[in-house]
Structures are given as structure tokens and as C-alpha cells.
Amino acid sequence: MTEMPEYEDLTLSQAAEILKMRPKTLYKRLLAGDEIPGAYRVGKGWRFHRAAFHLRLTLDQWRTMKQNQENPQDELAADD
Numbered sequence: 001m002t003e004m005p006e007y008e009d010l011t012l013s014q015a016a017e018i019l020k021m022r023p024k025t026l027y028k029r030l031l032a033g034d035e036i037p038g039a040y041r042v043g044k045g046w047r048f049h050r051a052a053f054h055l056r057l058t059l060d061q062w063r064t065m066k067q068n069q070e071n072p073q074d075e076l077a078a079d080d
Contacts, residue, residue, distance in 0.1 A: 009038075010048040018057070 015036075016023040030039060030046055038052030 008050065010050055010053060012046045012048075015039075015046075015048045015053060018053070 010018070012026060013023045016026040019026065026036070027046070030036060036048070036053075037056030038049035040047055040049070
């Protein structure tokens with residue numbers, strides 16, 4: 001991924017790369033009304049506030065980790 005200053009917002013392609021999905025998939029989710037943190041329209045395109053986007057990812061990752069710690073049997077069942 002290309003390094004960019006922290007103050008610059010993300011393009012749709014950059015956000016999709018971070019989420020490990022195709023830009024087209026992310027775009028379809030935006031059109032379907034999915035709430036994506038920090039997303040806003042610029043003309044016909046989309047941009048993502050870098051800080052809001054990364055904060056949301058960090059919080060989601062933390063929640064997942066916390067849930068896995070509280071319910072280790074769920075993780076074991078998924079491995080079977």
C-alpha cells in the first residue's frame with residue numbers, strides 16, 4: 001500500500017485495499033446504504049475520513065478480540 005500523510009482522506013480504492021475487498025464491492029455497499037465510517041461523497045465519487053475509518057476498524061478489531069477471549073469455545077468450534 002502506498003504511504004500517505006495522515007491528514008489526507010482515503011479514496012475508494014485505498015479504503016477497499018485496507019478492507020481487503022474489491023473497490024467495486026465497497027462501492028456497491030455504499031450504494032446499498034451500508035454505513036461505512038467516515039464515508040462522504042465528492043461529486044460522483046467517495047472519500048473516507050482517514051481517522052474515522054481507522055478508528056472504526058480498530059474498535060471493531062478490539063471488539064472481535066474481546067468477544068473471542070470471552071467465548072473461546074466459539075473460536076474452537078469454527079476451527080472444526
